[in-house]
Amino acid sequence: MVLRGTPMFLILYGAITVAFGSLAWLALRSFGLLNLPFLLFAALLPVLAYVTLSAIQHGSNSGWHGSAIAFGVPAMAIGFGTWLFTVRLPL
Numbered sequence: 779m780v781l782r783g784t785p786m787f788l789i790l791y792g793a794i795t796v797a798f799g800s801l802a803w804l805a806l807r808s809f810g811l812l813n814l815p816f817l818l819f820a821a822l823l824p825v826l827a828y829v830t831l832s833a834i835q836h837g838s839n840s841g842w843h844g845s846a847i848a849f850g851v852p853a854m855a856i857g858f859g860t861w862l863f864t865v866r867l868p869l
Contacts, residue, residue, distance in 0.1 A: 798824065799860065814861045821857030825849045 802820040806812045828849065829842045863869070 818857040821853045
C-alpha cells in the first residue's frame, strides 16, 4: 500500500526530466553553447525556479536551503553526466 504511487511518479518525473533535458540539450546545441557551464546552468534551471517560487510563496524561512542542496546536487550530477557522455566522450 505504501508504494502504490511510486511507479506513477517515477514515470511522470522521468518523462518530464527526459523531455526538459532533451529540449535544453537541443537548444544549447543549436546556439553552439553545448559545453559544461551551460549544461550545468540548464540542469539547475528547474531547481532555481523551484527555490525562487518557494521563497516567494513561503518567505525566506521556507526550507529552501535543504531543497536547493537535495535537488541541486543530483541536477548537477545529471548535467555533468550529460556533458561527459554527449560532449566529452560521445559513444
